Amino acid sequence: MSDFVVSARKYRPQTFDTVVGQKAITNTLKNAIKNQHLAQAFLFCGSRGVGKTTTARILAKTINCFNRTEVVEACDQCESCKSFNEGASLNVYELDAASNNSVDDIRGLIDQVRIAPQLGTHKVYIIDEVHMLSTAAFNAFLKTLEEPPAHAIFILATTEKHKILPTILSRCQIFDFQRIKVKDIADHLAHVATQEAISADPDALHLIAQKADGALRDALSIFDQIVSFCGTTITHKAVLENLNVLDHDYYFKVVENALNEDIPACLLLFNDVMEKGFDGHHFLVGLAEHFRNLLICKDPRTANLLEVGETTEKLFVEQAKKVDGAFALRCLGVLSKADVDYKSAKNQRLLVELTLMQICSVKSELEKKNP
Ligand SMILES: [Zn+2]
Structure with missing residues (x-):
């Protein structure tokens, strides 16, 4: 039996240009890298599954690449890119504040921040669901966010922007990720289907995209679920039945x-x-x-x-x-x-x-x- 990799992971975008439905944001980031005007603290806001963490990882990989392409994408060949692709890079550090929200968790991160990168130029710290940090943890973090060492970049991600303290908001460049359009999701599903040699009725893919309500990750997991039910042919009827959608x-x-x-x-x-x-x-x-x-x-x-x-x-x-x-x-x-x-x-x-x-x-x- 072949190892099944869920589509959301297998088809996680690796370059800015393949991020689905967030062109304005990825273009701004590319320009900032090109002009060396990159901020040191970002706040990525938006609902789940719209590409916040994916974009953060791509940013980390791209700024550390030794051989960026002319269109400001990572080369995928150099030592740094390779270690990112293998998930072995020490230049990206992810903290999920939903489960690690204590002062000690943040102190661990702050200690890390002082150490300069061994390979590449920047260390990127992604704090997911940052609104879940306790007040004490927030306060401990504030000083580091105010005066970060030159090699550090913070990307704070949240689904609930209104819960972020003004002191944090004012120190970050804010990007609002949009819900992804149904058509963009359907197009991406069509691309995945082609790659997987699955024939899929376009209307069926639209239905999946609609059900996912703007979240690409949800769309891809529904897609996987339908594939395990239908095999290599996805029909409109099968999707209707599976998702319990009224025709x-x-x-x-x-x-x-x-x-x-x-x-x-x-x-x-x-x-x-x-x-x-x-x-x-x-x-x-x-x-x-x-x-x-x-x-x-x-x-x-x-x-x-x-x-x-x-x-x-x-x-x-x-x-x-x-x-x-x-x-x-x-x-x-x-x-x-x-x-x-x-x-x-x-x-x-x-x-x-x-x-x-x-x-x-x-x-x-x-x-x-x-x-
Ligand atoms: Zn590279």
């Missing part, structure tokens, strides 16, 4: 039925959804998002806010032509009220059914108003 198809049909004012068809369809084990609230929220997507498609200026695969996008554009704006807006209103009422409703199923009946009546109501 867009249901929502397209609801809208179709609403336009035909076909209440029984809507109720039967909802029954089908319930029998599949989905939750009524989940269905309402999904339907509201569907209407939102239809509205977005109606104007070419907002059309690129749609975050779905190509095949599904065509279906949206097609349905949006049949739906007028007033109709979609009214339905959204009905759905948003149902969303609010759902928790307090005694009979939640009835609430959803009532909502569907209202949606099926919207068209004739509007026609009565504007004959």
Whole structure:
């Protein structure tokens, strides 16, 4: 049996240019290295799985490379790069403040900071989840952060910027990592699939990307999970089943039925959804998002806010032509009220059914108003 390496590790980016979805940040860092204007303390903020630690490691590797390329990337050949690639470099030091947040942990780090690097020029200290450091640990660290030796660079990473003390914020150059766009994640998954000789339906990869909600690491672990289930062919249907996602198809049909004012068809369809084990609230929220997507498609200026695969996008554009704006807006209103009422409703199923009946009546109501 071959050794299975999880994709998030196997495909961890090794250069600035391969970091997914954070171009503005990686370009700024590259320029700072090129112009020798690199700050000594950084704060990397952003939700989990968006590339903070990865970027920190790439920065450490690149500034220590003996042979940087013209585009300011590490050469991957020199002694320093090799030791980074083997995970043996002494120039990068990682502290996870979530589990090591005491004064002693920080003192250990401060003692380290004084020692100049043996190989290369800089030592990079990455403190992950820095907001978890105890107040005492923070205070012990502050002095070092104020007057670091020339060879030291601190990269503090956090998912909760609001918890960082102003004294720390004011001493760091701050980078806000964005949630990664669904399309960027899907593209990266497609790249991984090609490398692994897996054939994957683009819509299926979009679905995985959507489920990951902006975190590349999550997307890659879902991808691994699907691969272990599907083998070398990933289909849309298999992903839907595996992730327990309701197919867009249901929502397209609801809208179709609403336009035909076909209440029984809507109720039967909802029954089908319930029998599949989905939750009524989940269905309402999904339907509201569907209407939102239809509205977005109606104007070419907002059309690129749609975050779905190509095949599904065509279906949206097609349905949006049949739906007028007033109709979609009214339905959204009905759905948003149902969303609010759902928790307090005694009979939640009835609430959803009532909502569907209202949606099926919207068209004739509007026609009565504007004959
Ligand atoms: Zn190198």
